[in-house]
Amino acid sequence: MHLYFGQDPALGVSDVLGTNDAPFTDRAYVCSLRDRLYRPVQLQQALDAPTSIVLDAADGAVNGYRMVKRTGLRLDGPAMAAYQHKCSAIASTKNEIIDWCRTLGYDVTQDALRIIEDDGVRSMMKLIPDTLPIVAIPYADNLPFSRYALPGRDGSACMLRLDGAYASDKSTQMLLIGVNRTVRERKTAELLGRPGGVWRNGWYEDGEGERWFSDIINSDSMSFGIPTRQFDVTAHTERDCTASSPCGASSRVVSWGPKLVATDDIHRFTSLAVMNSAHRGVFLFDALVQRYVESVYDLETTLANFSLGVLLARWAVCMVALVNGYRSGAMCELQSAGIGVLSCTHNFHLLPFFLLPKLKMTLAVFATIGCTFDGSQLALSQAWFVMYPSIAELLFFAYSLLNLLAKLLRRRASDTLFGPTLLFFCAMHYFRTDLAQSRWFEYDGRMETLVTSERLQQLSVLDFFRDRTLLLQLNGNVKSLFLIKVAVLAMNLLPLVFSRSVTADARAGTATLTEAETALALYLAADGGIGASRPTSILTIRSKRAAPALVSGPDATALLSGYELLRFGYVVVGDTWLVKISDWFLLVSMAAARLQRASTLRLMMFEIKKDPARALYSVCRKPVLCQISDPRILAHNVWTPSTRPLR
Structure with missing residues (x-):
């Protein structure tokens, strides 16, 4: 399937709807040393901890990474479990990640992480001790997939993706995907149409002082002029990222509880996210994805x-x-x-x-x-x-x-x-x-x-x-x-x-019962409810039990419509017998199993008679109890149920 979100970058800067891809402090996490193991800690929690050190409150430093302050999000258990796996993998390959960032042209810091906490009013740089010099920024809240940033000494930041064994313990290769510094910085200014800016704390600052978060990456080196590079961290080799062998193919797995699992195999993708803290900028996500969904029935x-x-x-x-x-x-x-x-x-x-x-x-x-x-x-x-x-x-x-x-409410609603x-x-x-x-x-x-x-x-x-x-x-x-x-x-x-009460309709009309209503002894439970036949054929049930006398004679023309007959739970078999729909299912199952002639099961039916002179059908008041193997039933085709108006 083809996923396309955002707008063509040629349209320029516009509003980026939603809050996905925003670098919020309560969305991001850091890998902090706890009991000789690196464990994931929510960035906002790490910044608020008493162990964090304020380095600069005047916004004059350039060697940190700027994050937008937001509070209120709680990282859930499954997300923290995924982040724990990533922290362990990153800690084991920290030096290799730093070396490959240098290969991309970045001069990254190697000690503890420095973060610029931007609340929209002021910015403050804090050092978070005993952490890896990398901040993970998930694309959305509690999402197990992230982009990663390593602050640089000179204002830039190494933006990269970590895939393979970093994302799943089923993979054996640890892959790092990134873009050369010169390409990233040049394309950021081109996409914004604001050249001549500088890079401070990992963000681009244009000539007007506007700050822009930037993350651009592309699996196809030929499109958008963004050649992507991919490295095998453990093998210390660079892979070939050409049009015939694109880089960035990955697999993402998300689950909704223990019963639903969705897997996205991403073959090609383009991700452009350049925006300010007010969510204006350039955003595009274009990907070719093959998706699988698994479910467990309960x-x-x-x-x-x-x-x-x-x-x-x-x-x-x-x-x-x-x-x-x-x-x-x-x-x-x-x-x-x-x-x-x-x-x-x-x-x-x-x-x-x-x-x-x-x-x-x-x-x-x-x-x-x-x-x-x-x-x-x-x-x-x-x-x-x-x-x-x-x-x-x-x-x-x-x-x-x-x-x-x-x-x-005793109403009939459509x-x-x-x-x-x-x-x-x-x-x-x-x-x-x-x-x-x-x-x-x-x-x-x-x-x-x-x-x-x-x-x-x-x-x-x-x-x-x-x-x-x-x-x-x-x-x-x-x-x-x-x-x-x-x-x-x-x-x-x-x-x-907007429906009328059937009680009011009954008072306004005649109290004459049809023969079908009398014979079937229809109850008031059938009165009211949803579903209505044609207005000329709706007949209200007015008694809890059948009337003691039949309506007969040449003037008995009140009809129970075929629709109402089905609604009451009856079908006509062979133009002769009226049976319950539940009994019809029994007849059909016996016929399908070829057990109809051998069965001794009994069911109750009503005989239907036709008045040739008036072409009207009436039902006999006395029901017939017979076996399924009765010749009167075998003589008819039970596979074609029907209905008809009854007197």
Whole structure:
């Protein structure tokens, strides 16, 4: 896949949306000597420690590295574990890294790290004792991938990437990737269009006194005039970085909890990040990536998917029955079978309980729709086999609750917005990369992972309602995108709000029951809910039990529509028998296993009769109990269920 974030550098300086790539003090870390081992320590924590030494408070020194002060971020456990591996690898090859930086033209410091803490008002240089002379600057908060800077004695800084065994213990090669000092300093001034500046504390200062953070690197030496050099640190050799053998190919692995792992194999990339502390500058990330996502199924996912699969199978049967009823001529028009056709099934009533164990993940998926992340949440957003089923589960969960609410209010609400909402959310997530590149929202390409999987595992479903900002944080704190999703989901309440009570309709109409209502003894549980047939065929159930007498005679023309028959859970088999949909599944399974003739299982059916003179169907009040092997059943094709209006 092709990733393209940012803008063409030819457009000049512009606003860089989001806060990715910014050199914040609470995002960066240093390798500090603790108990004879170098361990990762958050840079802001190291600067605030009493052991740090103030060297210059007048901003006159040039041999440190400038960082933008920010507080409030807490480095999570998985990130610190990754940083620990990197610190151990860097400590074992410190001298080799310094030597290769000299080869690139930098005169770097070799003692403890010097940092310029810039809070926007004043700058202060501090020396952090017992540290390696290198600062790691992750691209985003808690991201295990970083750029590294070694402050120079003369104002410049060696910016580099450390890959291979530095990033993963599965690799054997320790690779260092960087750009010659002359190339980096010249291209920085060219990209900004501000030549004639000087380098102080690792940043470029133009003639107007504006300071610019700069990190430019490119795996293709022919594009942008930025030849990249790659070194094998342990073998003490330089690799060939030509167009036929590009440097910078790497693999990145992020995980969302123990169940989702995303691997990005980056083949070619261009990364240009030149910006000031106000996030104005030149930013471009262009990469050719091959992505793999792995998932581990668990019990809660299996239970949710099974419950949803049962409902989808029943829904499919209703669709087939409506089509067959229309093709047979029993129905004058083909009516769509929305999700409301399931509103009277017990599975649909109990669906919220089956989906409740997975509700926390479902809410996280809702916040992730349409988002492209940097960090661990990337594994969730890219797992299509998790995202799209969870989007469907979210809407099924919402409509199941909406159905129960409609039944409590004795209202019939339309289900027409279910399909468009599902398509909108799926399309929104499918085109998430295009949305990220559009610059329509307040981020440019990638969102930050503000809620880690470690924190999400510690939360409960109630925490989503206690902390009103939690879903927004899972959405990368992009308010415009989040409000669009909430508004689209809330629109599904409008049909219920503007619907009429079926109790009022019953008072205004006739109290005549149809023969089907009487024979099937339909309950008030079928009254209200989502899903509505054509206005001319809606018949309200007005009694908890069947009336003692049938409606008969030439004037009995009230009809129960074919759609309502499916909604009540019945299909017609062979134009003769009315059976429950659950019993129809049993019939089909026996027929598929060729056990229909040998089975002794029994089921209850209602006989359907047709009035040839009026072309109307009626159902006999007395049901028939027979075995599946009964000749009356074997005489019909059970594979073609249908429906029809009944008197």
